């Protein structure tokens with residue numbers, strides 16, 4: 165019975181006209197919104213309205229939650245599920261938003277020498293914590309391979325099958341095995357590049373663990389799709405099958421911008437990337 169009411173409520177939300185002011189937020193804050201096909205925009209807007217309405221939004225450290233915050237964050241989560249029918253991150257109950265990067269209390273994994281500053285994290289499957297400043301900046305910079313909202317919601321997808329292991333919910337054991345082999349090979353390749361002090365397409369934080377690799381790879385799959393496809397064709401195909409999207413087709417042919425971005429990622433090898 166609950167499912168029936170929920171489906172009906174969702175159908176109503178999807179059918180409601182999308183508020184112009186929300187669309188203005190998308191146009192101003194979400195860089196990739198302009199490259200979506202009209203049908204994709206309609207799907208995104210429906211999913212966004214459902215996500216925005218169903219989640220519990222909490223402002224932290226004095227932040228007052230606005231429609232702009234909800235629309236910008238909900239749009240990015242909804243990009244991940246753009247090709248999926250009736251998927252609304254049901255496991256996620258609350259989105260906690262800080263004004264900017266925040267300090268994680270009682271989690272001094274690295275001792276006092278390094279900051280425990282965070283721009284986002286996923287607590288189990290139920291809570292996602294985000295810095296608003298970073299969420300908005302990352303949404304606006306849609307082609308730099310950094311996007312904290314995509315990153316945290318990729319962690320949520322990774323945990324959908326119960327295990328945070330870098331392998332999301334897939335349909336068969338053989339596909340899971342192929343996926344696992346592929347990401348371990350890519351992690352190894354990336355570790356070798358970092359040792360040789362060569363630039364890497366993905367943020368070096370990806371080599372921390374398979375779950376971080378999947379979350380970081382998701383950022384670049386959507387934002388640096390052409391480079392991703394060129395550098396990791398097999399993994400691009402697996403990601404493309406999983407997300408049901410081919411973001412390389414959304415962007416114009418590779419140009420200066422993408423190679424510059426890939427080179428920029430160099431600086432992360434020894435920089436202090438915030439923990440995500």
Ligand SMILES: [Zn+2]
Pocket residue numbers: 315319375376379440
């Ligand atoms: Zn992470």
